[in-house]
Amino acid sequence: xxxxxxxxxxxxxxxxxxxxxxxxxxxxxxxxxxxxxxxxxxxxxxxxxxxxxxxxxxxxxxxxxxxxxxxxxxxxxxxxxxxxxxxxxxxxxxxxxxxxxxxxxxxxxxxxx
Amino acid sequence: xxxxxxxxxxxxxxxxxxxxxxxxxxxxxxxxxxxxxxxxxxxxxxxxxxxxxxxxxxxxxxxxxxxxxxxxxxxxxxxxxxxxxxxxxxxxxxxxxxxxxxxxxxxxxxxxx
Numbered sequence: 001x002x003x004x005x006x007x008x009x010x011x012x013x014x015x016x017x018x019x020x021x022x023x024x025x026x027x028x029x030x031x032x033x034x035x036x037x038x039x040x041x042x043x044x045x046x047x048x049x050x051x052x053x054x055x056x057x058x059x060x061x062x063x064x065x066x067x068x069x070x071x072x073x074x075x076x077x078x079x080x081x082x083x084x085x086x087x088x089x090x091x092x093x094x095x096x097x098x099x100x101x102x103x104x105x106x107x108x109x110x111x112x113x
Numbered sequence: 114x115x116x117x118x119x120x121x122x123x124x125x126x127x128x129x130x131x132x133x134x135x136x137x138x139x140x141x142x143x144x145x146x147x148x149x150x151x152x153x154x155x156x157x158x159x160x161x162x163x164x165x166x167x168x169x170x171x172x173x174x175x176x177x178x179x180x181x182x183x184x185x186x187x188x189x190x191x192x193x194x195x196x197x198x199x200x201x202x203x204x205x206x207x208x209x210x211x212x213x214x215x216x217x218x219x220x221x222x223x224x225x226x
Binding site for chain 2: 044089104105
C-alpha cells in the first residue's frame with residue numbers, strides 16, 4: 001500500500017519568515033495530495049490540495065509543489081503569522097480508492113514573535 | 114448547514130467493555146472513514162465505507178468493527194476495549210462522485226482504563 005513520509009516533525013520559525021514542509025510518497029499511481037491543518041484540540045481541515053496533473057498551486061500565502069518524478073511534494077507558507085502555528089499533515093490518494101487517504105505523521109509548526 | 118458530528122466527545126471506559134462511537138453526517142456523502150490519532154503516528158485509517166452495506170478494513174482495524182445501514186451514519190465499535198485503544202478518534206466523509214476532499218468530525222477522546 002501507499003506510504004507517506006513527512007519531515008520535519010517539528011519546525012520553529014520567526015514571524016514573517018517562510019516555512020517549508022516536505023513529504024514523500026511511495027506509490028507512483030497516487031494522484032491527489034492534500035494538506036490539512038490541525039489546531040490544538042480541533043479537527044483537521046483542508047488548506048490546499050494538488051492533483052498530479054499540476055506542478056504547483058498557490059492560495060494567498062500558501063503554496064504546494066509536486067515533483068512526480070521524485071515522488072515528493074511540499075507545502076510552502078510565506079510571511080508566517082502566529083495563527084499559522086498548528087500541526088500540518090500531508091496525505092496521498094491512489095486512483096480508484098474512492099478518496100482513501102494515507103497521511104504523513106505530521107509537522108508541528110511554531111511561529112514565534 | 115451540512116455537517117459531520119461525533120458522539121460522545123469524551124468517553125472513559127474500562128478494559129474489556131464494548132464501546133460504540135457514533136458518527137453522523139448530513140452532507141449525503143457516500144464515503145465515510147474512521148481514523149485514530151496518536152502522537153507520532155498521525156492519522157491512521159481504521160475502517161471505511163463506500164456506501165450503504167459496504168465496509169472495508171483499514172491499516173489498524175484489529176479490535177474494531179463498523180456497520181453502514183444508511184448513508185448518514187457509520188458507528189465504530191470496539192468489541193473489547195484495550196488500553197492500547199486509548200486515542201482520539203476522528204470520523205470523516207467525502208463525496209463519492211470524484212471529489213476527494215474529506216471533511217472531519219470534531220473527534221472523540223477515548224480513554225480505556
